[in-house]
Structures are given as structure tokens and as C-alpha cells.
Amino acid sequence: MNFKAFEISDLSNLSELQPADWGDLLPRFQYFIDSTYCHPIKLVENGQMIAVGTSMLHNDTAWLACIVVHPDFRNRGLGNKLTQQLIDGIDHQQHPTIYLDATDFGYPVYKKLGFEIVSEYIHLKKQQPIEPYTLSKNISPFRSEFTDSLLRLDKEISGECRQGILTDFLGSAQVYVTGEDVQGFYIADWGDGPIIAKNNEAGLELLKLRSQERMGAVIPDSNETALNFLKTHGFETYKTSRRMLLGKHKNWQPTGSFNWISGQLG
Numbered sequence: 001m002n003f004k005a006f007e008i009s010d011l012s013n014l015s016e017l018q019p020a021d022w023g024d025l026l027p028r029f030q031y032f033i034d035s036t037y038c039h040p041i042k043l044v045e046n047g048q049m050i051a052v053g054t055s056m057l058h059n060d061t062a063w064l065a066c067i068v069v070h071p072d073f074r075n076r077g078l079g080n081k082l083t084q085q086l087i088d089g090i091d092h093q094q095h096p097t098i099y100l101d102a103t104d105f106g107y108p109v110y111k112k113l114g115f116e117i118v119s120e121y122i123h124l125k126k127q128q129p130i131e132p133y134t135l136s137k138n139i140s141p142f143r144s145e146f147t148d149s150l151l152r153l154d155k156e157i158s159g160e161c162r163q164g165i166l167t168d169f170l171g172s173a174q175v176y177v178t179g180e181d182v183q184g185f186y187i188a189d190w191g192d193g194p195i196i197a198k199n200n201e202a203g204l205e206l207l208k209l210r211s212q213e214r215m216g217a218v219i220p221d222s223n224e225t226a227l228n229f230l231k232t233h234g235f236e237t238y239k240t241s242r243r244m245l246l247g248k249h250k251n252w253q254p255t256g257s258f259n260w261i262s263g264q265l266g
Contacts, residue, residue: 003085006040006052008033013049017068023192028066028264029054037164039089040066043082045073051082055090056264059161061250062090064100065264079109087113087246096248101241101263115244119254120221124235129212136205142173142185149182150175157196157256158266165265166190174209176202184258186210191262192218200225203258210259211235220254 014025032038032054040054053067064086069078102110151163172189175182184197186206193210197203219226243266
């Protein structure tokens with residue numbers, strides 16, 4: 001049993017590990033392979049890939065993501081070993097903060113490794129999109145001149161410098177702008193369609209747009225404005241997960257998150 005870098009040839013074997021209640025692993029690991037900010041690994045036994053996961057590196061923080069053990073090899077402590085291998089592969093001087101999102105299944109593993117709960121995420125869904133809204137005139141497609149303002153906003157709310165990965169997806173962003181200042185943004189093609197906003201007006205207007213396109217949402221439990229809007233429009237909670245941290249705390253502002261990126265990046 002040994003750890004190796006995850007390679008393109010491993011993509012065809014991911015279906016054997018695919019959890020039923022997760023999004024498709026294939027495009028995620030394709031991105032992990034292609035991105036210089038991601039370091040996917042696999043655990044191999046007798047030539048078979050039995051567990052996978054990745055680290056995703058920002059300027060001074062890291063995320064662990066898509067930690068999956070083959071169904072036939074669970075309850076052997078492999079999730080613990082894989083997570084520890086990912087942690088050991090991170091430069092803790094450069095990245096003193098490590099995050100992950102924990103399902104009920106993974107939570108005991110991460111707790112034993114020293115991760116602590118930062119917040120809960122509320123997962124909601126609806127059978128049909130909400131009725132169309134007249135969208136705010138302050139919402140417009142992203143243009144290059146919005147880049148600096150958008151990146152400042154993201155850092156202010158997330159507490160992280162996510163420029164390296166974030167800029168890969170700006171082409172599909174919709175921004176809420178007053179003057180030349182980006183008050184919020186929604187990126188339809190990044191993960192689960194994140195919305196980051198510095199105030200409720202921008203956040204709700206972008207959430208109205210997103211909710212006409214998507215029938216699921218994941219919101220930090222402290223963002224009552226977003227949760228109340230969604231529940232008023234028929235979204236129902238179906239599960240929760242936990243944002244967890246190992247290391248130095250960062251100034252994350254969950255009330256500025258009107259939908260997460262994904263379990264990979266919070």
C-alpha cells in the first residue's frame with residue numbers, strides 16, 4: 001500500500017469510488033490535475049486505486065478536498081491515513097491554515113486529526129426554480145476592469161487570498177456593481193455557483209438570479225438573510241455539513257457568503 005500522484009490515466013477508475021450523494025468526481029479531478037494550485041494523490045494497494053484526495057493551495061491557506069475511500073476498503077482507517085498524507089504534504093510555514101468540509105461520515109476522522117468546527121453549512125433544495133424576478137440593473141457580466149475590486153471583495157469576505165484559483169473562473173461571473181465598486185459576484189461555472197457579497201442588497205439580488213438557475217443551495221448557518229429568503233421560496237433543508245479548520249484562524253465573514261463554492265473550497 002503506497003501513495004502516488006493522481007494521474008490522467010486514473011480518471012477512468014474514479015467511478016469505482018464515486019459516492020452516490022456527491023457531484024461527479026471526474027471533472028473535479030480533471031481540474032485538480034490541470035491546476036498548478038492543486039495536488040491530487042491516490043492510495044494504491046496491489047495495483048488498485050483504493051482512495052483519493054487533493055490539497056488546494058491559496059496564498060497562505062489550503063483546503064483538503066474530495067477525500068474518498070473505495071467502498072470495499074472502508075473501516076480500515078484509510079481516510080485517516082490519506083488525510084494525514086495530504087496534511088504532511090503542505091508547507092505549514094507558508095500555509096498555516098488548513099480547511100475542509102466534513103460530512104457526518106468524515107467528521108470523526110477529521111476531529112481525531114485535530115480539526116475543529118468553524119461553522120455549519122445548511123444544504124437546501126427545491127423541486128422547481130423560483131418564479132422569475134426582474135433583476136437589478138446593478139447586475140452585469142464581468143469585465144476585466146472589475147478584477148481588482150472583485151478580488152479585494154473576495155479576500156475581505158473569505159479571509160483568504162484565492163486569486164490563483166478564482167481567476168480561472170471569472171469569465172462566467174455576474175457582478176453587482178455600484179459605480180466602479182463590485183459589491184458582490186456570482187460565478188455560475190465555478191463549483192456550485194458561489195455568491196460573495198459585502199451587503200444584503202447585493203447578496204439577495206444575486207441570489208434571486210442564481211435561484212432561477214439552480215434548485216440547490218449551501219449556506220453558512222449564520223447567514224440568516226440568505227436562509228430566510230430561500231426558505232420563503234420553498235427551499236428545504238436536507239442535510240448539514242461542517243466547515244473545519246486545522247491551524248491558525250482566519251477572519252472569514254460567513255454572512256457575506258450567499259452560496260458556497262463547493263465542499264472543496266467552502
